[in-house]
Amino acid sequence: MDDQTKCVHLTGDWEREFHSLVPPVHRGSTVVFPTVDAYQRRRESFYDGYSYGLYGTPTSRALEAQIAALDSGSRALVVPSGLAAIALTTLSCTRSGDRVLLPDNIYDPVRTFAQTFLEPFGVEVAYYDPLIGRGIVDLVEDNVRLIWVESPGSVTMEVQDVPGIVEAAHARGIMVAADNTWATPLRFKPLAYGVDFSVTAISKYFAGHSDVLMGAISVRDEGLYRRLRDVSRVLGYGVSPEDCSLVLRGIETLSVRLDRAETSALILARWLEQQPEVLEVLHPAFASHPGHEHWRRDFSGSSGLFSVILRPTARPRLASVIEALEFFSIGASWGGTKSIVAVIDPAPLRTVAAPDDRGPIVRFSLGLESIDDLKRDLENAFRLFAADKPHEVLPPLRHRA
Numbered sequence: 198m199d200d201q202t203k204c205v206h207l208t209g210d211w212e213r214e215f216h217s218l219v220p221p222v223h224r225g226s227t228v229v230f231p232t233v234d235a236y237q238r239r240r241e242s243f244y245d246g247y248s249y250g251l252y253g254t255p256t257s258r259a260l261e262a263q264i265a266a267l268d269s270g271s272r273a274l275v276v277p278s279g280l281a282a283i284a285l286t287t288l289s290c291t292r293s294g295d296r297v298l299l300p301d302n303i304y305d306p307v308r309t310f311a312q313t314f315l316e317p318f319g320v321e322v323a324y325y326d327p328l329i330g331r332g333i334v335d336l337v338e339d340n341v342r343l344i345w346v347e348s349p350g351s352v353t354m355e356v357q358d359v360p361g362i363v364e365a366a367h368a369r370g371i372m373v374a375a376d377n378t379w380a381t382p383l384r385f386k387p388l389a390y391g392v393d394f395s396v397t398a399i400s401k402y403f404a405g406h407s408d409v410l411m412g413a414i415s416v417r418d419e420g421l422y423r424r425l426r427d428v429s430r431v432l433g434y435g436v437s438p439e440d441c442s443l444v445l446r447g448i449e450t451l452s453v454r455l456d457r458a459e460t461s462a463l464i465l466a467r468w469l470e471q472q473p474e475v476l477e478v479l480h481p482a483f484a485s486h487p488g489h490e491h492w493r494r495d496f497s498g499s500s501g502l503f504s505v506i507l508r509p510t511a512r513p514r515l516a517s518v519i520e521a522l523e524f525f526s527i528g529a530s531w532g533g534t535k536s537i538v539a540v541i542d543p544a545p546l547r548t549v550a551a552p553d554d555r556g557p558i559v560r561f562s563l564g565l566e567s568i569d570d571l572k573r574d575l576e577n578a579f580r581l582f583a584a585d586k587p588h589e590v591l592p593p594l595r596h597r598a
């Protein structure tokens with residue numbers, strides 16, 4: 198064999214007897230077959246086996262099996278982002294003339310998808326009050342094909358009556374899809390409550406380290422799974438095996454990360470509730486919170502994301518208070534190891550009801566820093582709100598004993 202050939206052809210039995218604790222990263226675009234017959238029948242392997250790297254690798258299949266198991270589904274599929282998962286789910290069960298119902302507090306980019314994509318293609322979109330519950334029956338006209346729920350909504354945190362909506366929808370043969378990113382299947386399992394599609398932005402808690410973009414859809418029905426795969430194929434969706442490997446690693450610590458984020462969020466939410474600048478804490482575990490009774494009934498816990506509504510009088514100093522935070526970076530994409538804060542002012546767009554304009558909304562995502570550091574950080578920053586106490590310059594926490 199010439200060197201040029203040796204450069205491109207592997208020799209040796211190097212894969213034998215290496216049993217690792219972790220699933221290997223299988224890179225590959227082309228998949229090769231032992232016989233012409235196997236090659237010509239490769240499409241039979243589309244839904245389960247391997248026919249082309251874009252349609253699945255052992256690494257992506259390992260991740261999908263893991264996600265399906267956590268969701269108590271029979272099947273899952275991973276796609277390039279959470280938004281891609283929402284778009285794929287919607288496109289897989291609607292056509293021109295159909296109508297989709299979206300909760301008024303839905304993840305904001307979905308509105309843009311509806312407006313710039315669904316509506317021009319003839320799919321009608323209507324928004325509903327997320328707290329409508331069984332009252333959704335009044336909105337299910339004959340052409341409604343799909344109802345989305347997002348519970349809790351990722352800014353204003355209303356918790357929906359998911360089983361109530363599912364019952365009303367299924368009575369009319371309408372499918373229900375849930376964006377379960379806030380809870381993850383460790384805190385709420387939509388499929389167990391009759392939801393047809395459980396969607397998670399893997400970019401958040403599953404990946405968990407702010408370095409991967411991915412989404413997942415879990416289902417119990419083989420027909421729905423195949424339909425999702427078919428639409429995913431024509432859209433050319435695929436995920437990299439390296440990213441799948443990072444998510445597989447992330448999932449191993451998901452439960453401890455969520456426990457920590459949950460505890461820190463509850464401690465800080467209770468502290469924030471005492472602050473004079475805070476009008477209301479938006480956290481599903483708070484008894485006064487809209488939909489709290491559904492959270493108690495259906496969820497096994499909470500996560501690290503919550504919001505507060507500040508008094509309008511906080512506005513002039515808000516930016517300097519937020520910028521004074523040492524351990525909370527300003528950003529949108531939550532669910533990582535590092536704490537994040539986002540100022541949402543004006544309040545998010547609403548169609549059914551007027552936006553809640555009682556004051557600026559600040560959303561916190563708690564990471565894995567020490568709760569003492571995070572609390573001191575907030576205490577220091579919030580001191581800047583007190584107008585009569587002009588800027589007390591404290592040394593950064595990191596440099597203090």
Ligand SMILES: *Cc1c(COP(=O)(O)O)cnc(C)c1O
Nearest residue numbers: 278279280304351378398400411
């Ligand atoms: C982030 C997010 C998404 C979208 O996920 P990407 O991977 O960023 O596209 C969808 N829904 C919710 C609730 C989110 O927070």
